[in-house]
Amino acid sequence: MKTRNLILSALTLSLAALLPTGAFAQAAEFVGPETCKACHPQAHEAWQRSTHARSTRSLTDKQLQQPSCTACHAPQQSRGDRSVSCESCHGAGSLYAKSHVMKDKELSRLVGLQMPTEKTCAQCHDAHAPSLTRFNFVERKARIDHGDKAASTNAGTRADAR
DSSP states (O other): OHHHHHHHHHHHHHHHHHSOTTHHHHHOOOOOHHHHHTTOHHHHHHHHTSTTTTGGGGSOTTGGGOHHHHHHHOTTGGGTOOSOOHHHHHOOOTTTOSHHHHTOHHHHHHTTOOOOOHHHHHTTSSTTSOOSSOOOHHHHHHHHOOSHHHHHHSTTSOOOOO
16 A cells, blocks of 8 residues: 555656646535545634635625635635635645555645645735734634644644645
8 A cells, every 4th residue: 555655646747847846726516514524623623613614604694606706705605615715715625535655745745735834824814805904814824723633643644735
């Protein structure tokens, strides 16, 4: 099994070197938060308690039909996910969700795992977003951080994907 995973990783890395940056991410499909939960239960629990998991509760029925609202409040609504879930920030997971890929930090990022940055958050949390306070990336990231605790309890997987 280890040999097979090493061969798969080597082939994936070889292919990645031949493709333009981001090609894997563009080819990936969304797998949904339940797939992520299988290896990252603590991160999933933290997400479920977050405002991202309940992002559509602040919208009216009319707003739920408006792309200008759902682009941020439910980016994967067309796939049946009415929240801001794992892949909204980390990218479509079909190519990196396998455990042997997630164990390899470099490989998982090569095939599409994204580490959210301030720029990622600013796609929705910008000056045009209705809010009473200005978005503070450092403060808000700390409120949704779910990686370090999950990493220490999920032996064999990398859960530092915030």
